[in-house]
Amino acid sequence: MLTILFDGIAYGMLLFVVACGLAVTLGLMNFVNLAHGAFAMAGGYITVILVNRLGLPFLASLPLAFVLTAAIGVVLERTLYVHVYARTHLEQVLFTIGLVFMSVAAVDYVMGSQQQFVSIPSYLQGQINLFGIGIGRYRLLIIVICGLLTIALQFSLAKTRFGSRLRAAVDDARVARGLGINVNAVFAVTFAVGSGLAGLGGALGAEIIGLDPNFPLKFMIYFLIVVTVGGTSSITGPFIASLVLGIGDVFGKYYVPQFGAFIIYIIMIVVLIWRPQGLFSRAVAK
């Protein structure tokens, strides 16, 4: 029971790390990026290549997954995404679906359509017993890493100069520009960090949620749910939503496997009906 709870927390944390980049682009920058999962997939495959083919240690490959995915993110942001920021949601959806289709087909061809596994070092396998609860070591690692990241994120958004610049740029890009904030650079950095985090999440999650070329499509809805249900005004909303979603999903799949997949969709629809305007009040006000 507690082990399942623990698994759920790990899963939720993972979802949060992947989705928090989306929370910023979708929630703050008002950009519907359905291709967000593609960055997570990129991170996962980078880790697979680094660890399985090049023989790098797993822990060393994680920062690399972050950096490389962030680099991909910033290149795409500067060359492609930047043209689509001011478009309608429909156009953004089509554009990013196009990117998803391209990435799925390309990865399918290059890496093969089978599920990929990262070879986890032996010291991260197995369980440790803590107060009579079986805790997977790997999941513990996920929780520690993601927990630290969450604190760092919250701190950098709320307390640093960059955080206040970002919030200013999001609230009113024109006025922010007038105050001498380089809005484009702020958005680019934010996008890069968001993609990098997705990449890191994909790398960490390859073991738990699986990794195959259809990853961006399969998990698109999960990331969107985190952002929609969690709201966008702060980082705590998506965080709590991720945890609830992760725990709910794991519990659902464990106790009522035939209804497991429904639960999250139904939660989402209920929340959206319950607060249809409130969740996206920011987007509407713009």
Place this chain on the structure above:
Amino acid sequence: MSVTGQHSDLAPLVERGRASFAARARWNVLEVAFWLAALATVFLLPSKHLILTEIAILALFALSLDLILGYAGIVSLGHAAFFGFGAYVAGILAKYGIIKEPVLALLASGIAAAGLGFVTSFLVLRGSDLTRLMVTLGVALVLREIANQLEITGGADGLQGVVMEPVLGHFAFDIFGKTAYVYSLIVLFVLFVIARRIVNSPFGLSLRSVRGNSLRASAIGIHVNGRLVAVYTIAAAYAGVAGALLTQATQFASLSVLDFERSADVMLMLIIGGTGYLYGGMIGAVLFKVVQDYLANVTPQYWHFWLGLMLVMMIMFGRVYGAIIAAAIFGICTILKLGFMHSIIFTVALVLVMGIARPHILPITAKITEHANALQRSVRARFARKGE
């Protein structure tokens, strides 16, 4: 109209309104040519009936999306929900012998899908585009899960053993797909005519005003939510009929009718053909299927790559130029006989370059458009002079 009796000064206005509706309802030459061409395919392309059937079904599906997206402005990423629902209803009706006659079963499926559309329409009434995207997507996913779990739908194996009776008791489905094609085409035509009546009616005009500015529409006395519920229900019925047609033509229904890709593809068709004039979805369906068929032959299972490229380019450079650019990139890869690996590298590099060069490319395309428009004007002027 009763209005004229009480306010005689309104009479000329009413007359003008009537005349404008009559003008809208008139069929023009291109429309007639379109349907004659569709009819001609029955006789001219007998070997292509299977794919033509699929095109007709997708055209109906895209038409249904046009009703809500092009006319009411509702963005949906889960329109496959109704398509799939109709497909399964038709399959179950036939398999268990509840309604054996295909046309009646088609009606029943359409009504069932309309019911689902009516119920779920209340979910899309409020909120922004984003909320609608999520809710429609969620509804489609829930349905897919239900179809996956239930016994009656056959789960992941799909609904097998569907046997169709002859249409109207006379026209049996043949292995060449001729009956299926003619049947689908007739259904498409009939439903198109109805949709045409709907969008050219006062109701259709009020939908457009809702799409343009819903606040203002409500201010001039249009019951916005009522209109949205109505059109969503109608579109759901259309999609359900399209799905049912697919089941009847292929005698099979699988989970793929509810896939996210299906919702995305139909939106794509509509975008390729253009929204808001009914023919867009149908033209888009033809182009989409022909291109898909070709690409699936060249690079089987990776054809979505080229589709994605086209989408990205269409959004960046506009519909026409984007499609031309994407086709050009694909053409270069084919002419140079690049393997798929090299094609990916080449395409991605080119897309990034195009992204950087976009500010320089846009003025060029704008200039081309200008010249094309000028040419069109001069041609038209010459024709007009000849007419005199």
